[in-house]
Amino acid sequence: MTKSPGPYILWLPSWYPNKLAPFDGDFIQRHARAAALYNDIHVIYAAPDERTVANNIDGSVNRSGKLTEHIIYFKKSRGFLGRIQAFLKWNKILKKNIKRHIEENGKPAIVHVHVPMKAGLIARWIKRRYQVPYIVSEHSAHYKMSSHDDFFARSFVYRKEVARVFEGAVAVTNVSEAMGSIIKDIFNLSQVRTINNAVDTGLFNYEVSTPKKFRFIHVSTLTESQKNVMGILRAIDSLSKKRQDFELTIVGPAGKELKESIKSLGVEGLVSLSGEVSYADVSKQMKMASVLVLFSRYENLPCVIIEALSCGLPVIATDVGGVSELVNENNGLLVRSEDEKDLTESMNDVMNNYKNYDREQIAAQAGERFSYATIGKQFNELYMEVSG
Secondary structure (H helix, E strand, O other): OOOOOOOOEEEEEOOOOOOOOOOOOHHHHHHHHHHOOOOOEEEEEEEEEOOOOOOOEEEEEEEEOOEEEEEEEEEOOOHHHHHHHHHHHHHHHHHHHHHHHHHHHOOOOEEEEEOOOOHHHHHHHHHHHHOOOEEEEEOOOOOOOOOOOOHHHOOHHHHHHHHHHHHHOOEEEEOOHHHHHHHHHHOOOOOOEEOOOOOOOOOOOOOOOOOOOEEEEEEOOOOHHHHOHHHHHHHHHHHHOOOOOEEEEEEOOOOHHHHHHHHHHOOOOOEEEEEOOOHHHHHHHHHOOOEEEEOOOOOOOOHHHHHHHHOOOOEEEEOOOOHHHOOOOOOEEEEOOOOHHHHHHHHHHHHHOHHHOOHHHHHHHHHHHHOHHHHHHHHHHHHHHHHO
16 A cells, blocks of 8 residues: 555645636646545635625535545735735635644645645745645746746746745656756756646546547637647648548637637638537547647647547647657657648648557557556655655
8 A cells, every 4th residue: 555644735726626717727636636546635725706795705625535625715806906905815814724724634744836826925834834845836838938928027026936935845846847847947946856747537538439520629728829729720721622521629718709710711611619618528529539639839738638648539739848748659740839831731641641540559558647546646656755
C-alpha cells in the first residue's frame, strides 16, 4: 500500500469549479481527484458571487472518498474600489476559514497551491503562522509573451508577488516540461518537476465507432486569440476544394461572430456546432469523431489532447508549449502555428493514411500515462519527498 505523509494535504487553488463557473479550473479538480486516491485532500476555495447578500457568506462542502471540497461564496463588489474590497474580503474569509479548519482538523502535512496568484499569498501566510511548507503547481500558459493574459504585461506588484510565492515554495511543478523550463528560468528556480494533466479514463476511453463521414473535431473555449478557430475554418475551406468526404464538429461556446464566419466561408454543410457541453458529453463527442484538430497560438499541456488520445483519436495540433510532449508520429501530426497550408495538408494526409494509426494502442498508452492512478501516484511521491 502506498504511504501517505498524513494527516491531510490542504489544497489552495486560484481557480476551481464552482456553481458560478463549473468549468473554471476543472483540470485542477481532476488533479485533486487523482491525488485523493493516495492522500486525504482538503480543498478550500473562495469565489465572489453577486447574488450573495451583502456581509453574508454562503458555501458548500462536498466529500467524495478522500477528497473534501469546501467552496465559499461572498458578496461580489464592482468597480476599481470594488476589486480592492473583493480582494480584502477574499483574504479575510479564507484566513478565517483556514484558522477554523486547522483548529478542527490539526495542521496539514503540506499546503498545495494551484496557480500562484492569488492562492499563493495565503500559502505564504500559513507558512509564517503555522510553519507548514507549501508546493506550487503552475498551470497557466501566460508566461509566453503575447498570450491573452501576458504575465509580462501585468503590474510590477503582481509580478513581484508571484516571484515571492515561487521563492517560498519547497517544490514547484508544471504540467509540461516546456512551460516548466520557462518558469524555472524566469524565477531562477533550482528545479521544476513535471506532473502532467490527468484524465478520467472511466469516461475517456476507446470504443469502436464508424462515423458515416470522416469527422474532425475541435474542442475548446473558442477564444480566438489563443485557439485560432478561424484558421481551422479557413483550412476546412481549403480542404473542401480538394475533397468533400469529411466534416468538422466544433465543441464550445460558439458566438455570433463564429457562426457568421462559417456562413461567409460557405462551409455550413461541412461544419456543425454542438455548443458548450459537459465533461461527460465531450467524451461522447470524441468517441464519434475520427481526429482532433487544435490550431492554437500558445498552450501549456492541453487537456483536450490527452482526452482525445485516451479515446484513441489521432491528433493534429500546433507545435507550441508542451504539445510536442504529447503528439508524435504514432498518434498524430504537428503543424506550424499560423500555417494554414500546413494544417490543410496535414488534415488531408491523416485522412489518406488513417489506417496506419492504431487507435486502440493510442488509447492504451494515453490511459496508462494520464490516468488518475498514475498522476495521483506522482503527487504522492512528491508529498513523501517534501514531508520526509
